[in-house]
Amino acid sequence: MLEFILEPLQYAFMVRGLIAAVLVGMVSAVVGTYIVLRGMAFFGDALAHAILPGIAVGYLVGGGAREPLFWWALVTAILSSLGIGAISRNTQIKEDTAIGIVFAGMFALGVALISTVRSYTVDLAHFLFGDVLGVRNADLWLIAAFGGFVLLAILAFYKEFMVLSFDPILAATLRLPVRLLDFLLLVLIAITIVVSLQTVGVALMVAMLVTPAATAYLLTRRLPIMMALAAAIASISGVIGLYISYYLSIASGSAIVLTCTAIFGLVWGIRATVTRRRAQQF
Amino acid sequence: MSFFDELLKTSQHLSKHRNPHLDDEQILQADDLSVRYESGAALDEVTFSLNAGQRLAIVGPNGAGKSTLLQVIAGVLTPTSGQVHIFGHAPGGHICIAYVPQRSQVDWSFPVTVSDVVMMGRVGQLGLFRNPAKHDWQLVNQALEVVSLTQLAKRQISQLSGGQQQRMFIARALAQEAELMLMDEPLTGLDVNSQEQIFAILDQLKTQNVTVLISLHDLQMAAQRFDEVLLLNKRMLGIGDPELVLAPENLLAAYGGHLHLVPTEDGLLALGDTCCEGEHDHA
Numbered sequence: 001m002l003e004f005i006l007e008p009l010q011y012a013f014m015v016r017g018l019i020a021a022v023l024v025g026m027v028s029a030v031v032g033t034y035i036v037l038r039g040m041a042f043f044g045d046a047l048a049h050a051i052l053p054g055i056a057v058g059y060l061v062g063g064g065a066r067e068p069l070f071w072w073a074l075v076t077a078i079l080s081s082l083g084i085g086a087i088s089r090n091t092q093i094k095e096d097t098a099i100g101i102v103f104a105g106m107f108a109l110g111v112a113l114i115s116t117v118r119s120y121t122v123d124l125a126h127f128l129f130g131d132v133l134g135v136r137n138a139d140l141w142l143i144a145a146f147g148g149f150v151l152l153a154i155l156a157f158y159k160e161f162m163v164l165s166f167d168p169i170l171a172a173t174l175r176l177p178v179r180l181l182d183f184l185l186l187v188l189i190a191i192t193i194v195v196s197l198q199t200v201g202v203a204l205m206v207a208m209l210v211t212p213a214a215t216a217y218l219l220t221r222r223l224p225i226m227m228a229l230a231a232a233i234a235s236i237s238g239v240i241g242l243y244i245s246y247y248l249s250i251a252s253g254s255a256i257v258l259t260c261t262a263i264f265g266l267v268w269g270i271r272a273t274v275t276r277r278r279a280q281q282f
Numbered sequence: 283m284s285f286f287d288e289l290l291k292t293s294q295h296l297s298k299h300r301n302p303h304l305d306d307e308q309i310l311q312a313d314d315l316s317v318r319y320e321s322g323a324a325l326d327e328v329t330f331s332l333n334a335g336q337r338l339a340i341v342g343p344n345g346a347g348k349s350t351l352l353q354v355i356a357g358v359l360t361p362t363s364g365q366v367h368i369f370g371h372a373p374g375g376h377i378c379i380a381y382v383p384q385r386s387q388v389d390w391s392f393p394v395t396v397s398d399v400v401m402m403g404r405v406g407q408l409g410l411f412r413n414p415a416k417h418d419w420q421l422v423n424q425a426l427e428v429v430s431l432t433q434l435a436k437r438q439i440s441q442l443s444g445g446q447q448q449r450m451f452i453a454r455a456l457a458q459e460a461e462l463m464l465m466d467e468p469l470t471g472l473d474v475n476s477q478e479q480i481f482a483i484l485d486q487l488k489t490q491n492v493t494v495l496i497s498l499h500d501l502q503m504a505a506q507r508f509d510e511v512l513l514l515n516k517r518m519l520g521i522g523d524p525e526l527v528l529a530p531e532n533l534l535a536a537y538g539g540h541l542h543l544v545p546t547e548d549g550l551l552a553l554g555d556t557c558c559e560g561e562h563d564h565a
Contacts, residue, residue, distance in 0.1 A: 037392065156411060163402050166392050172358040173381050174406035174458070175374065177291040221393045221438035 008246045017132045019140055021238030021256060024199045025208065027147040029230035030154055031192045032213035033223070034185060038165050041210045042096060043084070046103035048193045048205035050080035052110025055127055055197070060113065066139055070194055077190030080106055130201035130253030132242070143195045150188050150195075154227075161185065162223060199238070200253040208234065211260040215267050233263055296410045300377060307370035309334045309462055309493050310355065315364035317350050324350045326517045327364070334461070335491040337484065338521075339504045341528075342514035343537050348497035349384075351514065352464040355495065356381040368462065377406035380455030382465040385447050390440045396450050397435040400425055403457035418457075425456035429483055445476025452483055463487070465496040469503065481507060501528060 008014040035044050054076025058069035080102055087098035114124050126134070135143075154161070164171045164181050171178050193205055200208050216229035241256030248255075294300065310332040317325040325347040332338060340348050353359040355366055357373030358381065368376050380403070403425075404418045414422075426432045429449035434442065442450065448468050455463050469477050487494055498504050504511045505524040513519040513527050515536040520527035 037389075159402075159405050159408070159413075160410070162394070162398075163405050166394065166399070166402065167383065167388060169353070169356070169358055169381055169383055169387070170402060170454075173356050173377070173379055174403075175291055175357075175377055176295060176405070177288045180288040180292060217393065221440075222395065223393045223398075226393050 005243075008243065013133050013135075014242065014246065016135045016137065016140060017242055017252065018239060020132055020135045020143055021199055021242055022235040023140075023143050023147050024196045025212070025234030025236075025238040025256075026231040027150050028192050028196050028205075028208040029212040029216075029234035030151060030227050031189055032209035033216070033227050033230055034161060034165060035189065035209050036213040036217055040189075041206060043081075043099055044189060044193070044209045045206035046084075046099045047077055047081060047190060048202050049103050049110075050106035051077045051190075051193060051197075052107050052127065052202055053113055054110075055202075056110050056113035059123070060117065066136070066142065070142060073194045073197065074190060076106070077193060078187060081186045081190065126201070127197070128201045128203045129251055130197070130199050130204065132199045132252045132256075133245075135198055139198060143198075146191050146195045150191050153184070153188055157181065157184065200257060204253050204257045207257040207260055211257070211264050212237065215260075215264045218264075218267050218271055234260065237263060292410075294375075295406075301369070301371040301375035303369045303378070303461075307367070308332065309336075309369060310495075311367040311370075312355065313365045313367075315351070315354055315361045315366065317347070317354060317359065318362045323516055325354065325361070328514070328518045329364075330512060330518065330521050332462075332493055332495065334493055335488065337488060337494045337508065337510065338496070339508040339511045340495065340497045340514055341499065341501055341504045341511055344499065346515045346536070348499075348514060349466050352381065352466055352495065352497060355379070355462075356464055378459065378461040380458045380460030380463045382448075382451045382455055382463060382468060384466045384470070385444060385451075390442075390447070392439065395436050395438055396431055396442065397422055397426065399439060399450055400453045400457050403454040403460075406458065421459070422453075422457050425453040428456055428486060429453045430479070443476070445472050445479060448472065448476070448480060449483065452480075460492065462493045462495070465494065467497055467499065469498060469500065501533070504528070 009018075032044075035041060051073045054072040054074070055069055057076075058072030061072070062068035084095070084098050084102050087093055087101065088095040091098075093101075110127075111124070114127070117123060160171075160176055160181055163174065163176065164178060164185075168178065171181075189209075192209070196205060196208055212234035213226070213230040215233050216226045219229055220226050237259040238256050241259040242252060244250060244259065245252040245255035250258075308331050312328060312330055315325055315328040316323060328351060340351065342348055350359065354361050355368075355373065356379050357366070357376070366373050368379060373379055400422045401414055401418065404414060404421065408414065408418065423432070423435075426435055429452050431446060431449055431453060434446065439447070439450070452463075452465075452468075468480055472480070484494060484496075496508075505528055508524060510522060511524045511527050512521045513532055513536050519532050519536050520529075
């Protein structure tokens with residue numbers, strides 16, 4: 001058993017991958033709590049897809065270096081979320097339609113840009129589905145720094161975000177800077193998506209944001225506990241997923257997401273059974 | 283301009299600077315308030331004022347603009363024309379105005395407890411980067427005591443009954459140290475016991491000199507339980523003593539054909555449009 005656990009750890013890429021998966025899991029699950037509570041899952045999914053052209057430009061400009069990729073992706077995410085807001089505010093088009101327009105358009109632009117590069121299929125797959133085992137030391141520092149910033153911001157604005165999510169009219173009568181706080185949350189979601197990119201990729205990102213938080217939501221009715229539980233579930237899923245990926249040779253990103261989904265299914269099933277039992281007793 | 287507003291709000295939230303309360307100004311002065319949408323007017327030139335400690339019921343049919351009026355006074359909705367002054371200043375500079383929402387406006391499965399929600403009322407006074415201190419918890423506990431919810435402080439909000447939910451929101455307004463409370467249909471959908479509990483709390487607010495503006499759609503209740511009413515159907519059709527304001531000709535103007543006037547021994551009994559739990563205004 002011990003050997004089973006230790007064997008993969010002799011590879012430095014596995015250790016780095018595990019650290020990355022745990023860090024990313026914690027950050028995306030905590031931010032995801034607000035996404036679940038505010039019903040922004042579609043927005044999160046769209047934002048993850050919409051950053052693809054940013055990644056492509058960063059990739060073409062930087063020749064494989066990580067930093068430009070990171071900054072281009074971040075700028076693209078912020079521009080996309082502003083674009084969605086502008087379309088739905090200034091026309092009669094509903095917000096989810098605006099999200100659909102921007103998301104698909106940006107994603108197509110990203111695919112088009114990447115297709116101009118020769119090793120098109122390999123690179124595209126990495127961006128779409130993640131490449132957590134390719135994480136370098138410098139990437140880990142980037143993830144830790146920006147992930148830490150996101151967690152600190154959530155902590156610093158905890159009570160403001162809670163009021164804003166629960167009762168926007170209260171936020172307005174308490175004269176909170178509602179639009180600035182909304183924008184800050186969008187930026188935090190964007191940063192989270194960009195730092196999580198290498199772990200699960202664009203296409204599976206929404207699972208990291210939504211599934212652990214939704215699982216925690218089934219288990220508790222307290223916001224701080226929901227955040228802590230979501231972070232724990234996501235980190236554990238990251239570790240289990242990577243071991244599954246190692247032993248069964250499954251793509252790492254999908255193994256992590258499938259583990260998250262399995263834990264959700266388990267919790268949901270147990271809860272459904274318990275509630276039915278209770279209903280029968282009374 | 284809007285960006286500047288946000289920065290101003292941020293700095294006020296950070297520094298806790300608010301507009302001063304001038305004693306010689308009225309707590310509420312509403313001048314010519316109109317809210318117009320493409321589909322028509324939601325509120326048409328409403329003018330009235332309130333003194334500190336006054337209690338006024340706003341009555342009118344569904345869609346009369348009651349919620350709209352309350353939200354304009356709260357400074358949440360900007361009127362198309364007209365002005366609101368709270369102690370002589372625009373409502374945007376005040377955090378002493380509490381809007382007590384309709385119960386249907388809130389997600390009751392949100393993962394917070396009763397005391398969490400009441401503490402939300404303190405967020406304005408706390409300001410940025412400050413956590414609740416002993417003083418804030420004292421205010422929250424006092425507020426819970428006033429509305430008799432101390433026992434349920436640690437409950438998740440979905441476990442509350444309708445009356446308890448309403449009382450929790452009043453406690454939140456108390457924790458906010460609100461001097462003007464705007465209550466949107468607080469009695470709708472409650473049983474008689476729960477309604478009486480709310481009335482008891484309203485009486486206690488009066489002793490604390492809290493000004494209350496409350497929207498209702500039960501005409502009979504407005505006439506029996508309030509000293510002053512404002513009859514609204516987009517336009518203001520009268521304000522003052524309910525016996526004068528709720529006179530048949532005013533009621534006909536407000537309700538049109540939806541109202542049946544039945545003669546009784548005491549005079550006319552109005553059987554109004556008192557249906558519809560949880561009125562949804564087209565704000």
